[in-house]
Amino acid sequence: xxxxxxxRESERAGAYYVRIQAMMRKHQIPLDAEIDxxxxxxxxxxxxxxxxxxxxxxxxxxxxxxVAEIGRVVVLPEYRGQHLGRAVVAEAxxxxxxxxxxxxxxxxxxxxxxFYEKMGYRFNENGKAHHDTFECxxxxxxx
Numbered sequence: 001x002x003x004x005x006x007x008r009e010s011e012r013a014g015a016y017y018v019r020i021q022a023m024m025r026k027h028q029i030p031l032d033a034e035i036d037x038x039x040x041x042x043x044x045x046x047x048x049x050x051x052x053x054x055x056x057x058x059x060x061x062x063x064x065x066x067v068a069e070i071g072r073v074v075v076l077p078e079y080r081g082q083h084l085g086r087a088v089v090a091e092a093x094x095x096x097x098x099x100x101x102x103x104x105x106x107x108x109x110x111x112x113x114x115f116y117e118k119m120g121y122r123f124n125e126n127g128k129a130h131h132d133t134f135e136c137x138x139x140x141x142x143x
Contacts, residue, residue, distance in 0.1 A: 018055065
């Protein structure tokens with residue numbers, strides 16, 4: 001397995017592939033909802049590759065000075081249980097720290113919030129979680 005910071009369009013296509021396969025197909029999410037206005041040039045992606053095959057991803061972007069948001073953490077079903085979600089999130093956090101961010105926010109699906117808790121994220125009742133497709137809770141982590 002190789003974890004990469006996406007720098008090429010082909011790698012971004014790999015990130016989108018993982019999201020389309022694992023989220024759109026399972027949850028019947030429309031393409032323009034999964035690949036949304038946050039995606040694109042100002043968004044950063046981390047991709048896990050099994051040899052040449054994209055198998056896990058996440059994205060992150062700046063929300064305000066010193067604060068980034070992480071999201072779209074997705075692992076293909078056949079690769080779950082191998083800690084790839086943790087690996088792509090850890091690489092994104094490292095990248096954020098290097099870029100000078102001090103805090104990370106996430107709107108976590110309720111059913112996976114414990115994954116983020118294990119990675120040091122904490123619930124913040126004062127924050128607003130996005131609720132487009134799934135029931136979500138607002139979580140954050142100081143880097």
